[in-house]
Amino acid sequence: MIEQIYAIGDIHGQLAELQRVLDLVEQDGGPDAKIVFLGDYTDRGPDSKAVLDLLIDGQSQGRDWHFILGNHDRMFTHFMEDTPRHDPHLPINLYWLHQRLGGDTTLASYGVEFVETDRKSEVHQQARSAVPQAHVDFLSGLDLSYQNEDLFLCHAGIRPGVPLADQTEHDLIWIRQEFHNDPRQHPKLIVHGHTPVAKATHYGNRVNLDSGAGFGKPLSVAVFEGVDCWLLTDQGRRSLVHSA
DSSP states (O other): OOOEEEEEOOOTTOHHHHHHHHHHHHHHHOTTOOEEEOSOOSSSSSOHHHHHHHHHHHHHTTOSEEEBOOHHHHHHHHHTSSSOOOOTTSOTTOOTTSTTTTHHHHHHHTTOOOOTTSOHHHHHHHHHHHSOHHHHHHHHTOBSEEEOSSEEEESSOOOTTSOGGGOOHHHHHHOOHHHHTOOSOOSSEEEEOSSOOSSOEEOSSEEEOOOOGGGTOOOOEEEEETTEEEEEETTEEEEOOOOO
16 A cells, blocks of 8 residues: 655644644545644744644654654754754844844744844743743654655755765755756656745646745645645645646
């Protein structure tokens, strides 16, 4: 029997959307379905704390859930260190608490308000008191990828031409154009999020499931059997195929 894997795109603090797609998974595959979450659980949306509570609760129940690290997850954990770290990928003037990235809404979900006039050191101290250590530990322990015989699931994508075993953390959570613009077949079908698209899309060598939940659009969930793929909808499965 071919293994079924469900993959859920970037959640970005959207609790209601997460609950909706989890219901779709359970209707399609039952309560024991294998789910891979593609990262970016927090930021931008209003319910980051509740999203992490739900995911951690599912993990503690022993559900067959697998969690991948996203760039927003790493930014969150960097901020929560004893001395906040700035991700070297970002411009110096673009930091996690900036409205563009959404760390401010994440902290708001824990009861910590931030405005640009606040001293970041004071906000950091408040966050260290408000954010449960279990949330930090969960985000710090995320995997960089999940794979089987046919699929390689990660947050952002891979460096084309580099063996899957040699991919770097930086590329797996940040890469964009070099990956998007390469039409060659990869060793496996790559399933990812990270870069919002108007709708979940199959490109032939990759499937992008980030349909913009961080900007208020519906969250996407797909089910894979081998390399065959379907989106889950309120009306059931809808085939997701590459259209050249």
